[in-house]
Amino acid sequence: MTSISVSNLNFAYDKQSIIQNLSVNFAPGKIHLLIGENGAGKSTLLKIMAGLLPKFGGKLTGKISIDAKTSMMFQDPELQFALPTAYDELIFTMENLKVSRETYKDKINHVAKFTGISHLLKQPLAQLSGGEKQKVALAILLVMDSDLLLLDEPFANCDLASRRNILIKLKKLVKAGKTVIIVDHDLPDYETLADEIWLFKDKQLHQLTNEERTKLFKQLKQYSKVKFSLPQNQKSIFNFSNTVIKQQLPLIEVSTQKIYQGKITLLTGENGAGKTTLFKTLTKMHPYYGNLTYKSKEIKGWHLKPYLSSVAQVFQEANNQFLEITVQEELTLSQKKQVNPYFTKEKLAKSLEKLGLNKLLDHSVYTLSGGQKKKLQILLMLLNNHDVLLLDEPLAGLDTASRQIIINLLSDIQKQTNQTFIIISHQICELAPICNYHLVLAKKGLTYVQNGGEDLES
Structure with a gap:
């Protein structure tokens, strides 16, 4: 034994x-x-x-x-x-x-x-x-x-x-x-x-x-079944029309659907349903067939640089997001770009402290724990002033307290800046209080639902 x-x-x-x-x-x-x-x-x-x-x-x-x-x-x-x-x-x-x-x-x-x-x-x-x-x-x-x-x-x-x-x-x-x-x-x-x-x-x-x-x-057990609103007469930012996204075979086929501007939308679905591939499509990293528009203009017609200055993605793997060596170097690089107006000097310092990153500024990002990397990655992407931020499993690997800090930060920023957040996550109950809508990817289609919780995944 x-x-x-x-x-x-x-x-x-x-x-x-x-x-x-x-x-x-x-x-x-x-x-x-x-x-x-x-x-x-x-x-x-x-x-x-x-x-x-x-x-x-x-x-x-x-x-x-x-x-x-x-x-x-x-x-x-x-x-x-x-x-x-x-x-x-x-x-x-x-x-x-x-x-x-x-x-x-x-x-x-x-x-x-x-x-x-x-x-x-x-x-x-x-x-x-x-x-x-x-x-x-x-x-x-x-x-x-x-x-x-x-x-x-x-x-x-x-x-x-x-x-x-x-x-x-x-x-x-x-x-x-x-x-x-x-x-x-x-x-x-x-x-x-x-x-x-x-x-x-x-x-x-x-x-x-x-x-x-x-x-x-x-x-x-404080988390129970949750309910979401259904969108009604809201302004859209992404529009799908006879859209097909393939991964060898068709993975997503949407006759008509919208994602709404200035809202937080939770995107769920089984592993392999195509959620991350959808994000890659929305950031011009994966092709599509049919029509898919951003701000009423076909995504294919957007030039890459102005498009990605408006639409950005938080990757599943934090290491793929880092460009510098130390935590401080990453923060300095992000602040050279168009900084989110939410982050005053005081709010950035407070966020670093809440996330437990303020004492790690001289550390190499590659020596951080998985959770510390994830928190830094999200903060860096929130620092940039994108119109749309796609977050792929932002809570994965985070302890309970860190999850709540990130959730509160997302909520506060969105209320102040009116950014559009689309979040892929299996932590449905934790995210429900800040999300406006719940979009489910299943059987190749995208459908808004009111329910949430384990019944959707089982």
């Missing part, structure tokens, strides 16, 4: 202490959930357990003992890809593990069915949605058949039904002898599925008592 123990562990990046005098034993054959604020040290601990640190940075003292074959899934699934398709990646993994060719097919079919990627095996990874890529990364991990699975925000971009389905299957693996240590900020499903919950705080891990678990999940 897997043995995992940590004794007097200390870890620091340069002079920044992350973990201090940590001693803990993770019981084998269980699902262990690690929670805590962004930057608390959760991902760092997983990387230490995987043997990546201090090999690739930082200073470590103390002892960590793991008597098990170990595999890790990163926050950014693309870090685990080297080949064009999921099928190629799975074959490559098994070849490296010297698995006999006779067993390839059965193993691939098994993990593909487990993770729900059977239909994605031969598709280019570059064309998959964020949630689909996370499923592929998990499949690669499972084909290794490790005893200990370290999962860092593995479902941040997955729809609700997919994440719940995979979690239930992981529970079955644990009953068969596997051990799972998982970092996640979307907690409701863990009320029944997590065996142990650990809070990372003040550079230490604290195991939640039964009373603390009850209190945690009671707080989460």
Whole structure:
């Protein structure tokens, strides 16, 4: 049975202490959930357990003992890809593990069915949605058949039904002898599925008592089913008319629909429905057929530079948005452009403090935690004065407090500037209070709905 123990562990990046005098034993054959604020040290601990640190940075003292074959899934699934398709990646993994060719097919079919990627095996990874890529990364991990699975925000971009389905299957693996240590900020499903919950705080891990678990999940249940308004006689900013968007085959087919100006619209749909591809189309990164206008002018007819100065996108992966090295350099670059009138010097300083970025100005953006990167990325894009901002999974990987800060910031800015925000997210209940409309992408079509919550994803 897997043995995992940590004794007097200390870890620091340069002079920044992350973990201090940590001693803990993770019981084998269980699902262990690690929670805590962004930057608390959760991902760092997983990387230490995987043997990546201090090999690739930082200073470590103390002892960590793991008597098990170990595999890790990163926050950014693309870090685990080297080949064009999921099928190629799975074959490559098994070849490296010297698995006999006779067993390839059965193993691939098994993990593909487990993770729900059977239909994605031969598709280019570059064309998959964020949630689909996370499923592929998990499949690669499972084909290794490790005893200990370290999962860092593995479902941040997955729809609700997919994440719940995979979690239930992981529970079955644990009953068969596997051990799972998982970092996640979307907690409701863990009320029944997590065996142990650990809070990372003040550079230490604290195991939640039964009373603390009850209190945690009671707080989460404050969100209930929500209702949205339906648009009526509003001014539109995007107009679809017999619009077709293809990804080899038609992915989106809209006879007529509108997205409304000066509003916050929530866009939801299953993984692979085409939400991110729609955003790429709205930013002239993906072609379309038929008619699709922005401010009554065909998007194809807009010159790229003036169009992108008006319409911008917050990408799923924060690293794709950064151009400089340090946090301060990124902020300076953004302020050289047309700055959003919302951000006075005082409001920017206050926002940096609320987001916990004010003490990280000299840090390289690439040494930040996933959540810290996400907060910086959103702030940088809000600093620019775009008419339309498309936000692709802006809350993914953020702790509860950080999510609320971002939500409040979006609401305050939109009320003052009347910008148009379109938000792709699976955090429907949290975003509902600030969103005017809920647009669902399903069966290739776009439809406004009044309801929200899990029933749309299941």
